[in-house]
Amino acid sequence: MNRLRRLLIRVMPRKHAEMGAHRKIVLVGQPNCGKSTLFNEVAGYRSVVSNFSGATVEYTRSHVKVGSEIYDLVDLPGTYSLSFLDEAEQEAQKFLLNRKIDVIINVVDASLLSRSLELTLQLTELEIPMVLCLNMMDEAARKGIQIDPKTLSRRLGIPVVATIASKGKGIRDLFETAARTAHEGLKARHIRGHRDVELIIARLSRYLKQNLRKRVSFSTHLLATKLLEQDPFFSDIIEGEDSAVHQTVKHYRKELAQAHGRSSDEVIAAERHSLSMSLFEEAVQIDKPVAHLRDRVDAVLMHPFWGYVFLLSILFLFFNLIFRLGGLAEAPLLAIFDKLVNLITAELGTDTLTGVIVVNAVQGLGGGIAIVLPYLFPFLMGLALLEDIGYLPRVAFLMDGLMHRIGLHGKAVIPAILGYGCNVPAVMATRILDSPRDRFIASFIAAMVPCAARMTIIFGLVGYYLGGNAALALYLINFVVIGLSGRILSRLLPEVTPGMILEMPTYQIPRLKSALMKTWFRMKDFIVIAMPLLVAGSIMLGFIQLWNISDGINRLLVPVTGVLGLPREVGITLIFGVLRKELSMLMLFQALGTQHIDTVLTSGQILVFSVFVIFYIPCVATMGALGRQIGWRGMALIVGFTFVLAMLMGVLTRGAAALIG
Amino acid sequence: MTLDQIEAGRTALVTEIIGGFRIRQRLNCLGLHRGDRIRVKRSGIMGGPILVELNGTEVAIGRGMAKKIVVTLS
Numbered sequence: 001m002n003r004l005r006r007l008l009i010r011v012m013p014r015k016h017a018e019m020g021a022h023r024k025i026v027l028v029g030q031p032n033c034g035k036s037t038l039f040n041e042v043a044g045y046r047s048v049v050s051n052f053s054g055a056t057v058e059y060t061r062s063h064v065k066v067g068s069e070i071y072d073l074v075d076l077p078g079t080y081s082l083s084f085l086d087e088a089e090q091e092a093q094k095f096l097l098n099r100k101i102d103v104i105i106n107v108v109d110a111s112l113l114s115r116s117l118e119l120t121l122q123l124t125e126l127e128i129p130m131v132l133c134l135n136m137m138d139e140a141a142r143k144g145i146q147i148d149p150k151t152l153s154r155r156l157g158i159p160v161v162a163t164i165a166s167k168g169k170g171i172r173d174l175f176e177t178a179a180r181t182a183h184e185g186l187k188a189r190h191i192r193g194h195r196d197v198e199l200i201i202a203r204l205s206r207y208l209k210q211n212l213r214k215r216v217s218f219s220t221h222l223l224a225t226k227l228l229e230q231d232p233f234f235s236d237i238i239e240g241e242d243s244a245v246h247q248t249v250k251h252y253r254k255e256l257a258q259a260h261g262r263s264s265d266e267v268i269a270a271e272r273h274s275l276s277m278s279l280f281e282e283a284v285q286i287d288k289p290v291a292h293l294r295d296r297v298d299a300v301l302m303h304p305f306w307g308y309v310f311l312l313s314i315l316f317l318f319f320n321l322i323f324r325l326g327g328l329a330e331a332p333l334l335a336i337f338d339k340l341v342n343l344i345t346a347e348l349g350t351d352t353l354t355g356v357i358v359v360n361a362v363q364g365l366g367g368g369i370a371i372v373l374p375y376l377f378p379f380l381m382g383l384a385l386l387e388d389i390g391y392l393p394r395v396a397f398l399m400d401g402l403m404h405r406i407g408l409h410g411k412a413v414i415p416a417i418l419g420y421g422c423n424v425p426a427v428m429a430t431r432i433l434d435s436p437r438d439r440f441i442a443s444f445i446a447a448m449v450p451c452a453a454r455m456t457i458i459f460g461l462v463g464y465y466l467g468g469n470a471a472l473a474l475y476l477i478n479f480v481v482i483g484l485s486g487r488i489l490s491r492l493l494p495e496v497t498p499g500m501i502l503e504m505p506t507y508q509i510p511r512l513k514s515a516l517m518k519t520w521f522r523m524k525d526f527i528v529i530a531m532p533l534l535v536a537g538s539i540m541l542g543f544i545q546l547w548n549i550s551d552g553i554n555r556l557l558v559p560v561t562g563v564l565g566l567p568r569e570v571g572i573t574l575i576f577g578v579l580r581k582e583l584s585m586l587m588l589f590q591a592l593g594t595q596h597i598d599t600v601l602t603s604g605q606i607l608v609f610s611v612f613v614i615f616y617i618p619c620v621a622t623m624g625a626l627g628r629q630i631g632w633r634g635m636a637l638i639v640g641f642t643f644v645l646a647m648l649m650g651v652l653t654r655g656a657a658a659l660i661g
Numbered sequence: 662m663t664l665d666q667i668e669a670g671r672t673a674l675v676t677e678i679i680g681g682f683r684i685r686q687r688l689n690c691l692g693l694h695r696g697d698r699i700r701v702k703r704s705g706i707m708g709g710p711i712l713v714e715l716n717g718t719e720v721a722i723g724r725g726m727a728k729k730i731v732v733t734l735s
Contacts, residue, residue, distance in 0.1 A: 030690075080690030085683060114716055115692035143717055230682050265682050266695070273694050304706040397721045401707030409723050410710060499723030500710055501687050 024072045029107035031078030034135045038165040039075040066179040082122040083231045086434040103182035104130040110140035117276035124188035125222040132160045144287035151283040157189030229268040329374035337366030356542040364538025375452045379421040384518040388510035407490020409500040412442040419449030425522045427625040447618040453581035530621045537579035564650045604657030611653045616646030665727035672700045673732035692716045
């Protein structure tokens with residue numbers, strides 16, 4: 001808990017510091033309600049939309065002009081309730097409880113109104129001016145749900161606006177209404193439930209108002225409700241209070257439980273459920289739904305046999321396409337950088353200080369732009385499309401059984417797949433898991449998945465010199481080793497995982513704009529974190545060559561290269577592999593002084609080198625992400641483990657190669 | 662009986678959710694409450710999850726979780 005809080009404190013003020021003095025409009029809603037689509041319609045390039053819950057883990061902000069006034073627009077991560085169950089939800093809750101907000105736009109998937117109203121009811125307790133946005137009205141109509149916004153508006157006491165964000169409908173009206181509501185300060189009416197429950201909440205609320213030593217930034221009514229609900233976060237807030245306070249809370253919980261014959265948290269939840277159901281029944285008329293394609297598509301894609309056939313085919317096509325597209329871009333880009341390097345070398349020479357810095361900086365930049373980006377971009381773009389279509393949750397469904405064998409559940413497959421592009425966003429994506437133990441194991445796995453950079457090694461060395469089958473075999477071996485490591489790790493950290501609960505959203509036609517934005521957003525992780533390291537690493541190598549200190553480093557690494565049966569000169573490349581994985585291959589050419597590796601290394605040595613480089617220590621950027629996500633101790637553990645594992649795998653490969661000859 | 666024992670295509674009534682605040686909270690959030698009527702649409706192979714339809718949405722529930730949802734056939 002404390003670790004989570006520290007993480008938040010670190011993330012939030014930095015992002016928040018840029019916020020201006022404008023009035024603040026905040027978008028709040030459950031995952032998949034179309035909130036981010038709405039945000040993108042008005043905000044431009046900053047946000048990420050997703051058809052998979054938990055995709056927006058940090059909030060995004062922008063400015064929006066309504067009439068003549070500029071507002072700060074904040075898009076919070078999707079949250080199902082005001083009680084958080086994962087980090088994304090926690091971020092939303094923290095923002096709502098602690099920031100000054102002028103108006104909330106509660107975005108609701110109109111086709112899921114009854115469920116969504118439970119969040120709406122909780123939001124009204126924040127006593128902040130609010131507008132209810134009934135989004136996806138077309139989807140609701142398809143399901144035969146006819147909503148009367150006027151009834152909802154009257155009962156809740158707030159404006160209700162119908163929109164179809166994906167078609168840009170109703171958005172102007174929504175923001176004008178929000179602006180007006182912010183100015184008028186119109187707050188929602190408190191909707192009353194059963195008398196006895198209301199009475200107990202009111203009593204506890206009054207008691208807290210008079211007796212709390214600590215000041216809370218939100219209503220005591222909300223605090224009372226959440227305490228009766230036994231929400232651990234809110235219980236933490238009153239942790240330091242007198243024992244009398246705790247006694248009182250306990251007393252009211254008991255009273256509530258005794259009166260209803262079930263625990264107090266169930267009473268409160270049931271109360272909220274029945275309130276939203278009665279609101280729903282009042283405002284909605286149900287007609288016959290229009291038949292949806294979904295069932296027929298799911299019958300194939302989630303089929304116990306065909307589902308897996310399709311999954312494999314889709315992945316196969318997906319990776320093939322990436323290689324084709326990446327290859328198309330790689331060669332011409334490399335040529336451009338080669339020319340550039342030649343030009344600079346001719347101009348500055350390679351023995352002057354400026355010459356060394358500039359040439360190596362350009363080479364480093366070229367490595368990132370020409371070798372990694374051509375593969376990373378199509379990968380992320382394809383993934384974004386699969387995500388927006390709504391396929392990823394189906395993958396999670398199919399993989400749940402298998403993932404349980406390694407002690408995780410289906411949702412954890414998402415970071416693993418992301419890892420094939422770049423480990424950094426993959427480690428970040430482990431936030432969608434709710435137990436810290438699951439996040440640890442999933443981060444571990446994500447860091448071991450061969451990313452686009454390691455892919456270039458597999459294909460550039462093993463594929464090129466030993467053939468495509470060898471490359472494929474390496475992928476398979478890696479897959480098995482990851483599985484085994486996951487299994488061992490989950491045995492070492494025994495804990496019953498809470499199990500998967502995952503919404504299967506309806507399929508959507510992806511919007512290019514949103515897929516592009518998401519791709520850009522994730523590519524930024526690579527460009528901002530990894531590119532500078534690549535350039536710096538390249539410059540460092542330049543100096544090492546200039547000053548002739550690689551010998552010393554190679555000598556230090558003899559214990560490693562010796563055990564693996566590799567030439568001593570290879571040592572230095574291993575250091576660079578830690579900066580960026582593909583550097584170890586690029587540096588290998590330089591360290592051995594040839595582009596034709598097979599003239600100096602045997603096939604066995606090439607294989608040993610590749611296996612070692614693929615398994616050992618995650619790159620610096622991934623280490624950074626790991627440190628942020630699971631703490632520095634966890635990161636050190638992963639570094640240590642992968643090193644030992646890589647040594648082991650390397651020695652095994654050496655042995656196998658010697659046997660085969 | 663519990664949800665994991667229901668075959669695909671059957672409808673059931675949720676009579677109890679065994680577990681603490683977090684589990685109930687999770688299920689409530691996705692629209693599954695005590696007293697709700699749900700339909701099992703399919704169940705995954707190799708101990709995979711159970712796909713249920715409830716209140717107009719579909720939710721995949723892992724088998725371990727499904728064991729905590731007590732239902733009666735209807």
